[in-house]
Amino acid sequence: AQKITQTQPGMFVQEKEAVTLDCTYDTSDPSYGLFWYKQPSSGEMIFLIYQGSYDQQNATEGRYSLNFQKARKSANLVISASQLGDSAMYFCAMRPPNTPLVFGKGTRLSVIA
């Protein structure tokens, strides 16, 4: 079975600063995908970034980057130059092939002006 662990229930960051949201995972499958989603108060799930287990380089999407350390089974999300609009819940998720996404408990990020 797959398991995702997010140990930070809440995080605060100053506007324009960078912040790292932690995520560790556990799976016995050699092939899997790692995802980060943002969920604002409206409830919609917004896809941010994806990392494949065989990808050699860390994924980046604009201000989002994924610090993938396969041996440690960690997939931390780094948000650079935080903006007030980044305040939301952030979920780490994973799935091996042909399985549904499994989510961590989430981290609530609050960006302070």
Place this chain on the structure above:
Amino acid sequence: GAVVSQHPSRVICKSGTSVKIECRSLDFQATTMFWYRQFPKKSLMLMATSNEGSKATYEQGVEKDKFLINHASLTLSTLTVTSAHPEDSSFYICSARWEDDEQFFGPGTRLTVL
């Protein structure tokens, strides 16, 4: 990305009534649809997986007679909460994908049972 819609976005009903939530993939065909449930300030919990034309597979602890799932076509899945009670109040999110491609999420349905 692909678009998944849910209807209604918000529903309030009396205890004992049944509520149907629709999930549609608007610009792609979904061989598999997933239903998640999210309590306030909690994570998304997978309720069931449905493949078009076959019975849904429910996660442990989810009552299949309580949460009826139908995936009759490649673009539509429905979740019916039967004889709803206040404890069924939650945010229900559907997700859809073609084969083993990316999962796309609907905007969610907020159910309140009085």
